[in-house]
Amino acid sequence: MVTTDAAQPYNAVSSAAIQSIVAQVWEALFESTAVLTAPIAPDSLGPDAWTASVEVFGAWEGAVSLTCSAAAGEEMTRLMLGLTESDELDPLDLGDALGELVNVVGGNLKSLVDGCTLGLPQVGPVTPWLRPPLAVLHIGWGAGAVCVAVHDRQNHEEQS
Amino acid sequence: MKIVLADDSRVMRQIVIRTMRQAGYSGHDIIEATDGADALQKIEEHHPDLVLSDWNMPTMTGIELLRGLRSAGNAVPFGFVTSEGSPEMRSTAEQAGALFVIAKPFTADGFRDILDPLVGSLM
Numbered sequence: 001m002v003t004t005d006a007a008q009p010y011n012a013v014s015s016a017a018i019q020s021i022v023a024q025v026w027e028a029l030f031e032s033t034a035v036l037t038a039p040i041a042p043d044s045l046g047p048d049a050w051t052a053s054v055e056v057f058g059a060w061e062g063a064v065s066l067t068c069s070a071a072a073g074e075e076m077t078r079l080m081l082g083l084t085e086s087d088e089l090d091p092l093d094l095g096d097a098l099g100e101l102v103n104v105v106g107g108n109l110k111s112l113v114d115g116c117t118l119g120l121p122q123v124g125p126v127t128p129w130l131r132p133p134l135a136v137l138h139i140g141w142g143a144g145a146v147c148v149a150v151h152d153r154q155n156h157e158e159q160s
Numbered sequence: 161m162k163i164v165l166a167d168d169s170r171v172m173r174q175i176v177i178r179t180m181r182q183a184g185y186s187g188h189d190i191i192e193a194t195d196g197a198d199a200l201q202k203i204e205e206h207h208p209d210l211v212l213s214d215w216n217m218p219t220m221t222g223i224e225l226l227r228g229l230r231s232a233g234n235a236v237p238f239g240f241v242t243s244e245g246s247p248e249m250r251s252t253a254e255q256a257g258a259l260f261v262i263a264k265p266f267t268a269d270g271f272r273d274i275l276d277p278l279v280g281s282l283m
Binding site: 024025027028029077080081082093096097099100103104105106107108110111112114115118119120 | 168169170171172174175178216218242243244246248249263266267
């Protein structure tokens with residue numbers, strides 16, 4: 001298992017929890033297994049890489065982010081929309097799909113801690129992590145990876 | 161059956177529609193709404209048999225939509241399709257008048273399990 005736990009201020013917010021959630025999401029949306037791979041720095045996923053994130057407020061203040069290459073993002077969007085490789089992909093759908101993907105992961109993680117609310121997903125260019133996240137999964141996708149990370153509030157503010 | 165489907169994500173609306181089709185619910189008139197306010201307008205216009213709504217949406221959330229409907233005397237059958245499936249949220253949904261909560265990520269079987277017992281009373 002290639003994950004890191006920089007800190008666990010809340011027992012519910014753990015690598016095991018995020019891994020379980022991601023496994024369910026990958027199975028439901030992509031009909032595939034989320035296979036963990038070697039760590040990859042998000043800002044090494046190429047100039048057109050994307051980051052989608054959603055904030056959690058309340059008893060636990062943090063965020064969940066998903067970072068992927070442009071190619072991986074397009075593939076995931078096609079799978080979510082049931083499109084073939086030859087179907088035209090609306091660029092707006094890519095941001096929508098990645099936002100929804102992080103929303104589903106974040107919403108499930110938020111449900112593990114009572115007294116939290118979920119923000120609306122944000123999607124944009126990759127920003128490097130200034131501090132290690134609480135937990136991170138590196139999931140193999142094609143020749144690259146998708147990084148799903150859990151950040152505490154201070155981390156997220158420093159990144160925005 | 162006429163259904164209003166509210167979610168600010170077009171991609172998720174398409175996934176819901178596709179999953180419903182896989183669950184055997186094809187051929188229904190599905191009216192898409194982009195948020196709670198849009199859904200409210202379309203509910204008033206189209207008088208659906210069922211409303212499926214996300215929880216967290218801009219402009220008007222799903223729970224605000226539901227509470228608005230019920231306070232106006234609109235008893236349209238209402239269910240949430242949301243990533244926020246905590247016990248706390250489910251209790252809030254039930255108290256506000258929702259019939260069910262389908263948690264994302266969902267499957268066709270999950271939709272069938274929830275909707276099959278209700279279909280007779282919805283149409």
